[in-house]
Amino acid sequence: MLNTSNNNTRKMIVINGGHFSSLDGFYDEASKVFMKDTDWKVGTLDGFDDILYGGFGVFENNEKIEILWKNSQKSQEDLGLKTTQKFYQNKIIQGKPFNIELIQQKLNDLNEGKGQTLFQILVEIIESHKNIILELD
Numbered sequence: 116m117l118n119t120s121n122n123n124t125r126k127m128i129v130i131n132g133g134h135f136s137s138l139d140g141f142y143d144e145a146s147k148v149f150m151k152d153t154d155w156k157v158g159t160l161d162g163f164d165d166i167l168y169g170g171f172g173v174f175e176n177n178e179k180i181e182i183l184w185k186n187s188q189k190s191q192e193d194l195g196l197k198t199t200q201k202f203y204q205n206k207i208i209q210g211k212p213f214n215i216e217l218i219q220q221k222l223n224d225l226n227e228g229k230g231q232t233l234f235q236i237l238v239e240i241i242e243s244h245k246n247i248i249l250e251l252d
Contacts, residue, residue: 125181125248126174132186136193138202138233149173160236167244177246187251194234199225202233 128148135144142157150156150172157163170176184190203222206213224230231239241249 125179128173128180128182130182130184132184132188132190132193135190138194138198141190141194141237160240163237164240164243167241167247169246179246179248181248181250182241183250183252185252191232191234194237195232196225199230199232 130141130144130148135141142159142163145163145166146156149166153172155166155171157166166172168176169178169180174180200222203218203225206218207215207222221230225232238249238251241247
């Protein structure tokens with residue numbers, strides 16, 4: 116028998132870049148679309164990665180889902196070079212518990228055109244989950 120499973124069997128979750136212009140705004144949007152009806156809120160990159168495993172939000176562990184990131188070009192600009200530089204600079208200023216040397220290296224890489232922006236980091240986090248298809252719109 117031919118396996119006819121396709122994307123129609125995947126749950127669609129929409130992140131709308133028009134709803135935010137900062138990393139905190141992204142976390143609010145992610146909390147709303149992934150964790151609705153729960154008290155838990157996304158507040159870190161690791162926390163965002165954690166919810167993508169499923170099981171305590173709008174989809175189950177390893178459930179096949181598709182994420183449609185609307186207005187992704189706006190998000191790419193909003194969470195681009197300047198925002199990422201500020202993100203790392205704030206961590207360096209804050210100090211502990213952050214690894215300042217590692218963060219300084221990430222900032223240096225970014226300034227030399229070798230590092231990832233926050234947008235690229237978020238996309239990489241999503242794509243690291245094999246049960247998730249990401250579509251940038």
